Amino acid sequence: MAPRGGLAGRLWSPNSVDSGRLAEKCLTGAVGTVEMLLARLEGRRSLKEIEPHLFADEDSPVQGDILEFHGAEGTGKTEMLYHLTARCILPKSEGGLDLEVLFIDTDYHFDMLRLVTILEHRLSQSSEERIKHCLGRLFLVSCSSSTQLLLTLHALEAMLCSHPALCILILDSLSAFYWTDRVNGGESVSSQEAVQRRCAQVLERLAREYRLVLFTTTQSIMQKAWTSPEGPSATTQRPSKQDVDYRPYLCKAWQQVVKQRVFFSKQEDSQSCRQFLLVSHHPKSNTSKKHSFVIGESGVEFR
Amino acid sequence: MGMLRAGLCPGLTEEMVQLLRSHRIKTVVDLASADLEEVAQKCGLSYKALVALKRVLLAQFAAFPLNGADLYEELKTSTAILSTGIGSLDKLLDAGLYTGEVTEIVGGPGSGKTQVCLCVAAHVAHSLHQNVLYIDSNGGLTASRLLQLLQCRTRDEEEQAGALRRIQVAHAFDIFQMLDRLHDLRGAVAQQVSGSSGTVKVVIVDSVTAVVSPLLGGQQREGLALMMQLARELKTLARDLGIAVMVTNHITRDRDSGRLKPALGRSWSFVPSTRVLLDSIEGAGTAGRSQRMACLTKSPRQPTGLQEVVDIRTWGTSEQGAALQEEQT
Numbered sequence: 001m002a003p004r005g006g007l008a009g010r011l012w013s014p015n016s017v018d019s020g021r022l023a024e025k026c027l028t029g030a031v032g033t034v035e036m037l038l039a040r041l042e043g044r045r046s047l048k049e050i051e052p053h054l055f056a057d058e059d060s061p062v063q064g065d066i067l068e069f070h071g072a073e074g075t076g077k078t079e080m081l082y083h084l085t086a087r088c089i090l091p092k093s094e095g096g097l098d099l100e101v102l103f104i105d106t107d108y109h110f111d112m113l114r115l116v117t118i119l120e121h122r123l124s125q126s127s128e129e130r131i132k133h134c135l136g137r138l139f140l141v142s143c144s145s146s147t148q149l150l151l152t153l154h155a156l157e158a159m160l161c162s163h164p165a166l167c168i169l170i171l172d173s174l175s176a177f178y179w180t181d182r183v184n185g186g187e188s189v190s191s192q193e194a195v196q197r198r199c200a201q202v203l204e205r206l207a208r209e210y211r212l213v214l215f216t217t218t219q220s221i222m223q224k225a226w227t228s229p230e231g232p233s234a235t236t237q238r239p240s241k242q243d244v245d246y247r248p249y250l251c252k253a254w255q256q257v258v259k260q261r262v263f264f265s266k267q268e269d270s271q272s273c274r275q276f277l278l279v280s281h282h283p284k285s286n287t288s289k290k291h292s293f294v295i296g297e298s299g300v301e302f303r
Numbered sequence: 304m305g306m307l308r309a310g311l312c313p314g315l316t317e318e319m320v321q322l323l324r325s326h327r328i329k330t331v332v333d334l335a336s337a338d339l340e341e342v343a344q345k346c347g348l349s350y351k352a353l354v355a356l357k358r359v360l361l362a363q364f365a366a367f368p369l370n371g372a373d374l375y376e377e378l379k380t381s382t383a384i385l386s387t388g389i390g391s392l393d394k395l396l397d398a399g400l401y402t403g404e405v406t407e408i409v410g411g412p413g414s415g416k417t418q419v420c421l422c423v424a425a426h427v428a429h430s431l432h433q434n435v436l437y438i439d440s441n442g443g444l445t446a447s448r449l450l451q452l453l454q455c456r457t458r459d460e461e462e463q464a465g466a467l468r469r470i471q472v473a474h475a476f477d478i479f480q481m482l483d484r485l486h487d488l489r490g491a492v493a494q495q496v497s498g499s500s501g502t503v504k505v506v507i508v509d510s511v512t513a514v515v516s517p518l519l520g521g522q523q524r525e526g527l528a529l530m531m532q533l534a535r536e537l538k539t540l541a542r543d544l545g546i547a548v549m550v551t552n553h554i555t556r557d558r559d560s561g562r563l564k565p566a567l568g569r570s571w572s573f574v575p576s577t578r579v580l581l582d583s584i585e586g587a588g589t590a591g592r593s594q595r596m597a598c599l600t601k602s603p604r605q606p607t608g609l610q611e612v613v614d615i616r617t618w619g620t621s622e623q624g625a626a627l628q629e630e631q632t
Contacts, residue, residue, distance in 0.1 A: 274608070
């Protein structure tokens with residue numbers, strides 16, 4: 001291929017193998033211009049400001065990171081997702097990041113009216129037009145089974161190519177099909193986990209190749225006691241130094257790709273029962289940080 | 304879903320299916336995750352044909368992303384808030400039952416869950432003129448009680464009869480019957496059967512514990528999977544058909560802490576969007592025996608911990624009942 005200067009030349013250089021393959025995939029599979037592609041590959045607006053309270057500078061999510069929000073029901077995981085979504089889709093003039101977000105909803109949990117309420121409180125002048133303009137940056141997909149989730153993730157590649165500003169992927173929640181998969185998958189645990197494993201692999205590949213940040217929630221559905229009838233028969237030891245109730249039950253492939261795990265819990269406070277606690281844990285460096293927040297009309301507010 | 308076969312989508316011929324099967328690509332998922340260049344080389348099919356096939360299959364089986372602004376427009380017109388007919392309960396629920404959501408009423412025996420359901424059914428059928436599907440799984444529904452509630456609202460027998468006609472009752476004493484009833488509802492709405500099923504706006508399930516708790520316990524996974532299937536049915540029904548779903552659940556004691564919690568375990572606890580706990584009031588004495596404390600324990604839009612006192616004796620009848628009393632005197 002004759003060397004062309006400038007943008008195209010950078011694209012086909014032998015050093016950037018990933019970008020070359022990526023470009024080929026996009027150009028054969030979907031509509032996309034070279035400029036759009038490079039807008040994604042080059043540095044975009046940094047995601048460090050996505051939530052300054054939650055992500056201190058050294059561990060803010062960078063492109064390609066996968067974060068897991070884990071907790072029991074009513075602990076604020078979905079509210080935190082709305083908060084992050086609102087931060088991303090609001091325009092820069094209102095304190096947002098002007099980015100596009102793709103929200104994958106697996107259990108019909110997504111409450112559009114709640115998100116609109118949060119946006120209304122955060123916009124300086126909330127009018128229907130401005131809210132719809134913000135919502136134009138949000139894309140919502142609903143999946144009804146784990147195989148449909150897997151196929152949807154495969155089909156997302158076309159969409160990711162054509163939307164360079166789409167760099168946040170939210171999945172609420174990954175564990176929604178857990179019991180259905182365990183029953184439909186056959187006799188051995190590994191065949192039951194097969195679809196989950198593939199989903200984890202595809203998510204990791206999408207996050208890495210398309211430079212996305214993935215936030216996903218997993219529900220805490222296993223009971224604390226080791227003799228619980230719901231839990232799997234072979235359980236891993238809960239790390240005793242953490243004061244969180246975490247029993248991993250998703251497949252190993254998923255546990256390995258998670259870069260940061262955030263545990264949510266409700267604070268049993270006699271003064272205000274609305275206070276929530278989150279513990280942010282990095283499995284690789286084994287560090288933890290605690291934050292507390294309340295949920296008000298305008299969403300999550302950190303203390 | 305998922306086995307490749309001829310005619311599944313345009314362009315998929317029997318010979319292609321056989322060729323792919325001989326290289327261990329049997330389902331749609333296999334094809335979507337395979338490396339198409341390799342497959343093209345091994346099977347002797349053209350790469351472009353495989354790419355086109357994959358695109359068609361994904362378009363057919365994968366979910367399609369919707370834009371937030373479009374979805375908001377749609378929801379603005381289709382979401383309705385249905386008052387329950389009980390003022391204090393409406394305050395907790397932020398004006399009433401929202402369509403598209405599952406609301407759970409939790410309480411011990413005798414706390415008034417069935418009375419709430421009957422009151423809501425009577426109110427929606429009579430004052431809001433909407434159809435109600437009442438799925439009864441523990442025999443708590445009696446038509447005479449419904450009639451009593453309606454008689455407190457109106458003296459006109461025609462109106463009472465009309466309201467009773469709008470309440471469809473279905474009995475389901477195990478989970479398969481319940482899933483069948485929900486399936487029937489979907490079918491009836493899909494065919495747009497005129498008359499009763501046309502505008503079902505509220506589905507009441509009293510109670511969901513009666514059909515699910517026999518399945519739980521022990522090391523069986525099937526029970527939990529069936530429970531999650533029921534949960535998914537209820538939620539998709541609420542979303543797709545614009546229905547407000549109300550379910551009742553019992554309470555049990557937590558093994559470790561001894562506190563009361565809703566039954567059916569942690570997996571079910573994620574299913575409803577709103578949960579109201581009914582409890583009797585301690586030390587209320589004989590006068591307060593019909594009073595209950597309703598506490599909001601989960602809500603997507605109100606702070607939890609709100610409490611209101613409700614009186615069973617006058618449930619739903621206080622406003623209308625007082626008006627009729629005045630008429631008589």
